[in-house]
Amino acid sequence: MTIPSTEFWAALKSRGFGFFAGVPDSTFGPAYNDLLNDTEIKYVPAVREDVALGVVSAAALSGKNGAVVMQNSGVGNIINPLTSFNLLYKVPALLIIGWRGFGGPPNDAPEHWIMGVKTPEMLSTLDMPVEQLEVEDWEATLDRLLTEIQEQSVPGALLVRAGLLS
Amino acid sequence: MIARSKAIESILEQLDDETAVLSTTGMITREVYAAKDRPGNFYMIGSMGLTSSVALGVSLLNPERETVILEGDGSALMSMGTLALIASETPANLIHVILDNESYESTGAQPTISSQIALDDIASAAGYQSVHRVDDDEGIKTEIAACKTSPGPHLILVKCSIAPVPGIGRVDLTAVEIRDRFSAHLG
Numbered sequence: 001m002t003i004p005s006t007e008f009w010a011a012l013k014s015r016g017f018g019f020f021a022g023v024p025d026s027t028f029g030p031a032y033n034d035l036l037n038d039t040e041i042k043y044v045p046a047v048r049e050d051v052a053l054g055v056v057s058a059a060a061l062s063g064k065n066g067a068v069v070m071q072n073s074g075v076g077n078i079i080n081p082l083t084s085f086n087l088l089y090k091v092p093a094l095l096i097i098g099w100r101g102f103g104g105p106p107n108d109a110p111e112h113w114i115m116g117v118k119t120p121e122m123l124s125t126l127d128m129p130v131e132q133l134e135v136e137d138w139e140a141t142l143d144r145l146l147t148e149i150q151e152q153s154v155p156g157a158l159l160v161r162a163g164l165l166s
Numbered sequence: 167m168i169a170r171s172k173a174i175e176s177i178l179e180q181l182d183d184e185t186a187v188l189s190t191t192g193m194i195t196r197e198v199y200a201a202k203d204r205p206g207n208f209y210m211i212g213s214m215g216l217t218s219s220v221a222l223g224v225s226l227l228n229p230e231r232e233t234v235i236l237e238g239d240g241s242a243l244m245s246m247g248t249l250a251l252i253a254s255e256t257p258a259n260l261i262h263v264i265l266d267n268e269s270y271e272s273t274g275a276q277p278t279i280s281s282q283i284a285l286d287d288i289a290s291a292a293g294y295q296s297v298h299r300v301d302d303d304e305g306i307k308t309e310i311a312a313c314k315t316s317p318g319p320h321l322i323l324v325k326c327s328i329a330p331v332p333g334i335g336r337v338d339l340t341a342v343e344i345r346d347r348f349s350a351h352l353g
Binding site for chain 2: 045048053061085091
């Protein structure tokens, strides 16, 4: 069982997300190309994850919804903007993060082992809402996260394991 | 060479009230606040290097609104990838000003590498629609006026002197107040 990519992006579009920026991750597989090819979505191919977060943060400042798509190896790159911009100014954004190295060694390539284990902890230590995408009840999970993002007016992360989106 | 605080005053004098101005962390934001606090100002009090990314997003999402980045050479060097991204996204309404005093003045004027690196040449190679180098009040006025009447993104490199403003204050707004006022301005 997987979540069809088109349904995933359609669910985000129906919730007002039309502005995306990111750095690609193979976790998303062909679903990433569906995002790039969607004519109803503006996608900015940011050069780094912090740049993606900065670009997308302009959506909240402009009264719109914005989302970053990235790999968890880039979590380190967004700590500074999170701590001294988004969390300080209360500027929300949805972070859709591909979870390489899920479960730790020997899963995935060695460069993902440490961050694979530490990803949820690194995000939750900043008191950000974090949810894991599962096939079951995925729209309810998304809505729960979006509600938390809106109520707290902060970024929130949706962790996506390889093979979930098709 | 013009003092940076004077360059900031000169730039702000040239801008319409509607224009969104996003300024980088440190002394530049404090000098902008001291020179002319206005609802269209977004003061980035932290996150060095991030202002240009946020401004790019603002310019893309608000294509009818002139958007100006005010950052230093240290900030521009830190986020040189964003410079390339701005060039590739070609926001016509964006004017990117780098106030280049060849130093990290906010932390004690330690030297940056911009004395050896021509940031205007880099912007030109990246594909900015126009690139200008100025070092005085007249040059600033001329080039801002030119940038306002042609499609960007534009880059203005202002070579300025290290001239700290004695007793300059901090921004007397909370981060959330800065956010709310700027958002309301974008409407």
